[in-house]
Amino acid sequence: MAKRKSVLVLAALGAGFLLFGGSLIDAAWKRDAAMARMEAASKWVERLELTDLVLFTEARYTRNLALADRFSAFQDHPMAFEHFPSGSVALPPRHLTRAP
Amino acid sequence: MKIYLRRQLNLLEFTLSSLLRRKGKNLALLVVFSAIVFMLASALLYSHALRREAAILLKDAPELVIQKMVGGRHDLLPQANLAKLAEVRGITQIHGRLWGYLFDPIAAANYTVMVPQTNPPEPGFAIIGEGISGARGAEPGDQLSFKSHDGGLLTFRVAQVIAYESALATSDLFLVNEDDYRRLYGIAPGLFTDAVAKVRNPREVGKAAEKIAELLPDSRIVLRDEILRTYESVFDWREGLLLVLLTGAVLAFAIFAWEKASGLSAEERREIGILKAVGWETGDILLMKMWEGGVMSLSAFLIGYLLAYLHVFYLGAPLFEPVLKGWATMYPAFRPTPFIDGFQVATLLILTVLPYLAATVVPIWRAAIIDPDQVMR
Numbered sequence: 001m002a003k004r005k006s007v008l009v010l011a012a013l014g015a016g017f018l019l020f021g022g023s024l025i026d027a028a029w030k031r032d033a034a035m036a037r038m039e040a041a042s043k044w045v046e047r048l049e050l051t052d053l054v055l056f057t058e059a060r061y062t063r064n065l066a067l068a069d070r071f072s073a074f075q076d077h078p079m080a081f082e083h084f085p086s087g088s089v090a091l092p093p094r095h096l097t098r099a100p
Numbered sequence: 101m102k103i104y105l106r107r108q109l110n111l112l113e114f115t116l117s118s119l120l121r122r123k124g125k126n127l128a129l130l131v132v133f134s135a136i137v138f139m140l141a142s143a144l145l146y147s148h149a150l151r152r153e154a155a156i157l158l159k160d161a162p163e164l165v166i167q168k169m170v171g172g173r174h175d176l177l178p179q180a181n182l183a184k185l186a187e188v189r190g191i192t193q194i195h196g197r198l199w200g201y202l203f204d205p206i207a208a209a210n211y212t213v214m215v216p217q218t219n220p221p222e223p224g225f226a227i228i229g230e231g232i233s234g235a236r237g238a239e240p241g242d243q244l245s246f247k248s249h250d251g252g253l254l255t256f257r258v259a260q261v262i263a264y265e266s267a268l269a270t271s272d273l274f275l276v277n278e279d280d281y282r283r284l285y286g287i288a289p290g291l292f293t294d295a296v297a298k299v300r301n302p303r304e305v306g307k308a309a310e311k312i313a314e315l316l317p318d319s320r321i322v323l324r325d326e327i328l329r330t331y332e333s334v335f336d337w338r339e340g341l342l343l344v345l346l347t348g349a350v351l352a353f354a355i356f357a358w359e360k361a362s363g364l365s366a367e368e369r370r371e372i373g374i375l376k377a378v379g380w381e382t383g384d385i386l387l388m389k390m391w392e393g394g395v396m397s398l399s400a401f402l403i404g405y406l407l408a409y410l411h412v413f414y415l416g417a418p419l420f421e422p423v424l425k426g427w428a429t430m431y432p433a434f435r436p437t438p439f440i441d442g443f444q445v446a447t448l449l450i451l452t453v454l455p456y457l458a459a460t461v462v463p464i465w466r467a468a469i470i471d472p473d474q475v476m477r
Contacts, residue, residue: 005120006112009395016402023409027438030413034437038156041266046160048216049197049296051327053154054231054271055334057210058428060201063272065334066327067165067294069174069320093330095322 066093108391111384115391118371129357130400136353137404137452138411139346144444145412146420147334149436154331157269158324162296163305164191165322166312174320179290184315185297190308192300196292198281202246202274207235209429211274215281223277226256231271231430233261249286256280264433271432358459372467385468386461393460397453404452405445413438 044050056062061069119126166185168177177196185194198215211232221227228238238244238258245255262270282289299308309321372385411417416435417424424431 005116006109009112009116013395013398013402016399016406019406020402023406023438024440027413027440030438037265038153038437040263041157041269042160044262044266044269045157047218048214048270048273048275049162050269051158051161051165051322053157053268053331054212054229054273054430054432055150055268056424056428057212057231057272057430063201063210063212066322066330067167067174069169069172093326094333095326095329 068093108387111388112391112395115388115395118388119392119395126396130396130403132353132356133396133400133452133456134403134407136349137400137448138407139349141405141408141445141448142411142417142419143346144448145408145438145440146417146436148441148444149412149439151332151334152439153268153437154334155328158327158331161324161327163299163302163324164297164309164312165294165327166297166316167294167320167322168316169318169320174294176287176291176293177295177319179292181316181319182292182295185295185312188308188311188315190299190301190304190311191297193298194295196295198278198287199293200281200285202284204232204236204246207232207429209235210272212272213274213276213281213284215278216275220277221259221275223279224255224257225259225277226280227260227262227273227275228258229262229270229273230264230267231432232274233258235430246284248284254280254284267432268434272430354455357456369467372464376468382465382468386465389461389464390457393457394453396460397456400456401449401452405448409438412436 051066052064054063055065166177166181168175168181179196182194182196185191195217197217200213202211202213203209204211209232216227226244228244232238236244238261240258240260242258243255244258245253248254256274256276262273276284281287297308297312299305305323305325309323312319312321375385376382411419413436416433421431
């Protein structure tokens with residue numbers, strides 16, 4: 001009875017770690033379930049010869065990140081604040097910023 | 101062993117009583133600490149899952165994309181250039197792609213119009229992504245009309261809506277026939293948006309790109325590796341705005357936690373003095389404080405991480421949505437697949453627990469090695 005608080009806290013921490021382990025198992029299970037979905041999407045990428053994902057449709061240089069040109073707004077300088085929020089989240093592709 | 105365990109339990113019991121004496125302050129600390137871990141873990145989990153998913157989805161992206169550049173901007177590629185490229189040794193297949201953007205004023209959304217190389221839709225028909233279907237409420241059989249380049253109206257009947265499962269790659273796609281595409285944009289036959297090429301030996305992609313650059317100096321070549329690397333760095337937690345926002349929060353918390361953990365109050369000093377006077381050793385006091393730091397930081401890590409897992413993989417990261425969506429009307433209802441980077445999670449655990457433990461134990465150790473009489477005065 002005297003050690004009720006400590007036992008409770010240890011049990012809570014133990015439960016937390018169990019849930020943490022559970023999250024890893026859940027992730028593995030969800031990954032297996034999602035494989036078919038990703039394969040289906042990958043087939044479309046192959047068939048349509050797509051170069052980019054539909055993450056940001058607001059501007060051409062964020063819709064097609066990999067094909068952005070050097071003169072797109074968000075590439076004025078790294079971390080430039082700009083009109084489109086997604087341009088601040090996504091960085092210019094590395095092959096544009098690398099010296100030729 | 102039993103004695104050791106009982107001693108640890110007693111120390112923990114004492115620590116908890118001590119924490120409960122300053123209930124409000126410690127609870128506030130736990131909430132803020134957990135919130136910081138939650139934000140960091142959400143960013144880590146989301147960005148890593150997205151990067152892995154992008155790598156899987158784009159593994160079959162074109163090996164080489166060739167674009168014509170005029171005045172620093174992307175321009176249409178003539179058929180004559182394709183014929184030249186076909187002669188480059190190592191290139192087995194090359195053809196032009198037709199694609200472009202289309203703003204739909206009714207949905208106030210941008211679509212990507214594209215002509216598939218294989219099985220294109222019949223003239224007057226279109227295959228649409230689920231994003232367009234949702235934005236326009238269009239189902240197979242419905243008609244969608246758009247203004248063409250000359251102001252005339254072009255009507256397409258929806259032949260198929262691409263399944264939701266492929267939304268991350270196809271959500272905003274509007275697939276049409278080549279003739280319809282050229283009529284929509286007024287692009288003459290023999291001109292293409294860009295070209296894609298396949299190389300016989302994958303190890304020679306770089307060499308083929310060099311030859312293309314020599315042959316057509318006004319072209320820009322994007323390799324598949326570069327496409328993949330672009331998505332490796334997207335939402336990288338070490339880069340970009342996310343880090344700028346988080347750095348402020350983390351620094352503010354670091355100051356708060358350091359102040360709380362290291363700034364020993366007179367009451368705490370007296371407590372240490374009394375404990376030493378009644379026979380506690382320096383080691384016991386340090387152990388007690390380690391329990392305090394351990395319980396607080398581990399609890400914050402577990403609460404923050406588990407909430408972040410639910411937030412990202414069960415709720416689809418709604419807190420990030422306003423930034424990711426931006427001004428766009430269409431945003432794929434995308435729930436990331438949980439790819440978890442063990443190294444990142446371990447780093448987060450270490451960064452959560454160790455600094456806090458150090459901030460708790462070091463000042464106590466300084467106070468605990470002083471003579472109890474001096475501390476109590």
